[in-house]
Amino acid sequence: MSLTEAGPVIQARALNLTFQTGDGPVHALKDIDLTIEKGEFVSFIGPSGCGKTTFLRVMADLETPTSGSITINGTSPEEARRARAYGYVFQAAGLYPWRTIGGNIRLPLEIMGLGKVEQAERTARVLDLVELSGFEKKFPWQLSGGMQQRASIARALAFDADILLMDEPFGALDEIVRDRLNEQLLALWARTEKTIGFVTHSIPEAVYLSTKIVVMSPRPGRIADIIESPLPKERPLDIRDSPEFIEIAHRVREGLRAGHGDDV
Amino acid sequence: MRGGLAILVVLAGFWLLWMAAVPPMNMKWEVSQAQRAGAEVVLPEGNIRDASALWLTLRNPGLIPGTYVQEKPRLPAPAQVFAELWDTTVGKRLSSKRSLVYHAWITLEATLLGFALGTGLGILLAVGIVHNRVMDASFMPWAIASQTIPILAIAPMIIVVMNSVGITGLVPKAIISAYLSFFPVVVGMVKGLRSPGLMQLDLLKTYSASGWQTFWKLRLPAALPYLFPSLKVGIAASLVGAIVGELPTGAVAGLGARLLAGSYYGQTVQIWSALFGAAIVAAALVGIIGIAQNMTLRRMGFGR
Structure with missing residues (x-):
């Protein structure tokens, strides 16, 4: 444990990934260099096709890079996946309709082979974390879209991994629900001190949540800019009206525009 | 209302x-x-x-009134058929050879055994087809081809072949039933087992779940809503198979025997009442599966 805490949590060096498609090769990731330290909240932002989701999937061992190296806690992504080093939240909640909310959260715990008592204890704890206590016995269709997404976050948290990878988890939700979930996510991050990788296409969301913003650009997918946020860890919603916030948002927008080149 | x-x-x-x-x-x-x-x-x-x-x-x-009460009409009147149905079910002892309930029970035994065999075989084949590319490529065409052969042509061969190795009675009929009923189960289960999306499979991969866990916790429950409609088709096909299986056996007992005996002796009323008996049995069987479907899917949270 002390060994992994010493080094960076995620380290990518000269990472490339090319998909072979019917229309020829697609360079999804090009020369990605990135280091993520423990406890950071890193957002990946960029237009569709910039490889942000692909990069997250590489970290999760759901895609295999073509060249370059990447380590998670000092090991390969596959070893990290087998060691259940991360929780993953997908774009859609993807709850199993035949399982209750509690049953969905217990799914990874059953697979890990935990005992019933610990399953119940962890389920109760993560439901409390996402403010869904009392909904354990409900089926997914009985919950709103925002509540379903919170349940899927609880499912990823139940894992109790130090890394949380989130792929546009709030993309399908409306602005009001999204604000609230952003606030909750920050509170949760502060409480659990997890390392979070977060894919989004919303500039305010990226700036509001992150300690580090990775701006990406498409064709080929590459990193256009890495912005270390000077915002304090404590962030009320109205921080979004502060000059610092607007300045970072501006820099993100500049990065996105530069990356786009002549496409727009 | x-x-x-x-x-x-x-x-x-x-x-x-x-x-x-x-x-x-x-x-x-x-x-x-x-x-x-x-x-x-x-x-x-x-x-x-x-x-x-x-x-x-x-x-x-x-002369029209007379056409409704003939003893051996070409087309019996509704009243004649239902009178015969009543007479051969309620009016006879269950053990009597003239009781339609006795004959229906003989057919039902073969139907249920064949349905169980066919469903079991269908599910096993579907699991194999979904998990094994070779099976997918090699079994599916045979399964489809098997259903294009007229059952009336293959049923006597099954009976004769099994008879020659000393197996008679219930089992050959059940095998014909299974032959008809496994196919809808295979088709439904293959579709059901393949229904989980890439995201749900990826999710289990991030849990580092084993193939067995993926099957048990994702594929199988996801397949159940697809299985039940297949079972409804399958059990109706099973009944048809059992009846067809009774035709070449020399019409000893069963609904098929009643149909055949009726046609030998021009007893159209008997033929029609046997047909109605078969339809009632089929409706009841499909209804029972429907109830099982509702109960299961509601418990699984699909019910709404």
């Missing part, structure tokens, strides 16, 4: 159609009987064989 009314209207329509079809179907025999008895009948010029049934019916309206 309105649904009930609609059903009654459809039933009344069927009943009217049936009632209207009886006189022309049975009129020729009625006319020739009346002629033999010396009664006055209107005949076309030339031979009675050349007269159309409809023409005879319209010209001899007085």
